[in-house]
Amino acid sequence: MDTALKLQLTIEDMVDDRRGILAADESAPTIEKRFAAINLKSTEENRRTYRSLLLDTPGLGDFISGVILFEETLDQKNAAGVLLPEVAWSQKIVPGIKVDKGTEALPGAPGDLITKGLDGLADRLKLYIDKGARFAKWREVYPISASNPTQLGLYANAERLAHYAITCQELGVVPIVEPEVLMDGNHDIDRCEEVTEQVLHAVFQALLQYGVMLEHMILKPNMVLPGKDCRTADPGEIAEATIRVFRRAVPAAVPSLNFLSGGQSPEEATANLNAINHLGGPWQLSISYGRALQQPVLEAWQGMRGNVEAAEIALLKRARLNSLARQGHYQADMEND
Ligand code: 13P
Numbered sequence: 001m002d003t004a005l006k007l008q009l010t011i012e013d014m015v016d017d018r019r020g021i022l023a024a025d026e027s028a029p030t031i032e033k034r035f036a037a038i039n040l041k042s043t044e045e046n047r048r049t050y051r052s053l054l055l056d057t058p059g060l061g062d063f064i065s066g067v068i069l070f071e072e073t074l075d076q077k078n079a080a081g082v083l084l085p086e087v088a089w090s091q092k093i094v095p096g097i098k099v100d101k102g103t104e105a106l107p108g109a110p111g112d113l114i115t116k117g118l119d120g121l122a123d124r125l126k127l128y129i130d131k132g133a134r135f136a137k138w139r140e141v142y143p144i145s146a147s148n149p150t151q152l153g154l155y156a157n158a159e160r161l162a163h164y165a166i167t168c169q170e171l172g173v174v175p176i177v178e179p180e181v182l183m184d185g186n187h188d189i190d191r192c193e194e195v196t197e198q199v200l201h202a203v204f205q206a207l208l209q210y211g212v213m214l215e216h217m218i219l220k221p222n223m224v225l226p227g228k229d230c231r232t233a234d235p236g237e238i239a240e241a242t243i244r245v246f247r248r249a250v251p252a253a254v255p256s257l258n259f260l261s262g263g264q265s266p267e268e269a270t271a272n273l274n275a276i277n278h279l280g281g282p283w284q285l286s287i288s289y290g291r292a293l294q295q296p297v298l299e300a301w302q303g304m305r306g307n308v309e310a311a312e313i314a315l316l317k318r319a320r321l322n323s324l325a326r327q328g329h330y331q332a333d334m335e336n337d
Contacts, residue, residue, distance in 0.1 A: 006172040007216035010134045013094050014174070014218065015256045018323050019065035020287035021176075021218075023260070024054055024294070025098035025137065026070060034294070040303035044072070052078040052087070053301065054294075057312040061091030063319035066135065068096050068176070068288070074131040085132035096135035096176070097128045099164070103141050112153030113141050118163060125171050135174035137220065138164040142181045144195050144227065154202040162206035165217055175212070176258070176288065178220035179203050183263050186229035193224045193241045200249035214253040220288045221246070222262050223272055235275035242272075243279045252282035259285075261292030266318055267335060268292075274325035286326050293318050 014021070026034060032042040040046055051073050054060075067088050074097065076084050085095035101117035115138065125136065140157040142149045149157075157179065165175035181196050200221070207214065224241035226233050233241075246257065259276075261269040269292035277285050287293075296318055301311035317337075324330040 001172075003170070003172040004213075004216070007169060007174055007213070010094060010174045011216060011218075011255055013092070014066045014135065015284055016065060017284060018326065019063055020289070020319075020322055020326060021066040021068065021258050022054065022060075022064045022093075022293055022319075023068045023137075023288050023290035024051055024070070024073070025068040026290065027098070027102060031070075034298060035303070038298050038302050046303065047072070048076040050301070051076065051084060053308055053311055054297070054315060055084055055087045055091070055093070057315050059316055060319060061093050063316070063323040064093050066094040066096055068098055068137050069133070070098055071128075074128065074133065083132070089132070094134050095132050096137060096174075097133040098139075099124060099128070099136045100138040106153055106156055109150040109152040109156070111143060111145055111148040112150055112157075113143065114153075114156055115140050115160060118160065121164065121167050122171065125168065125173055129171065129173065133173065135176060135218070136164075136168050137176040137178060139178040139180055139220075142179065142195065142199055144181065144185050144187045144191060149195065149199070154198055158199075158202035158206035161203055162210040162212055165207060165212045166210040169213060169216055174216060174218065176218045176220050177203065177207070178260065180260055180262065181222045183222075183225055183228050185227035187227040188230050189224060189226040189233050189237065189241055192226065193245055196222065196224050197245045197249055200245065204249060204251065214251055215255060217254065219250060219254050219257045220260055221257055223259055223264075223276070225262075225264070228263065235271045238272050239275035239279050242276055243281055246281060246283075250283065254283055256284040256286055257281075258288035261287075261289040264292060266292045266296055267332070270318070270321050270325045270330055271332060273322060274328055274330040277326055277328040280328075287322050289322070293322070
């Protein structure tokens, strides 16, 4: 199939006005941390069981259109012996793959980080395509301080995202481009707005230079939020700052913006998405949540077979409420339903 057509069909399968993306691509150290919180060891079998639970949840495909997987999950099967990417697609959830290899310090820019994994990326993508992946994800991370991100940090991280994105598109894989401005710190919402705008301008400049087709990518941005150690802001204030920045920096050709949750509570992440959708924009405004979808699932499951149904109910609840928020129809009292 023609590469552009392949990309277009994947976008059509992933982007609509009700559904969002589930990020279940925790790397080995991250899933170990998540499991430790429920006193569960991160064995291959426990990871397989947990990720099968997520994808086997009946009805998940009503609210979720794509799932980001970690490498090992592509080869794992559910209890019925079906490969997990096929389980996802049986619910019309497009399987995708995290392809970055985590961050390291950026030389020459104290305090900034840069993401590893470009070496051999095209060869790895070909293997992932054979295993069913139709989209990919790459995350660059931007800590905020008085002096970060630096100009070099803005440039180097944007360059890497663009290099990754064009590599994906040339192979017919839709790139999720994730520049994450972190919530850590005591900066206020204005500082997050300023940094997010700088980051997005640099990212779209690099995407343009590399010839990335904006119609065939998904942006996974942070919301504009005050730092964790600053006062909180209400959803209206967050939505205004977030939409203001995107209108300035994100071309309307990008079909969908799928927010990360970044350490917000599940309820905050849903309420903020709802407020953002009240303002709206030329793009679909949806989710690509990891923690904000999965935290209640892990709490309900506790690694026990007898809790699977409760865990599925917890996942469906968050997925459904985010689907409502995505349409601007969420109300806080729905949390008690
Ligand atoms: P959170 O929603 O937990 O931030 O995770 C999303 C993600 O995939 C980060 O790369």
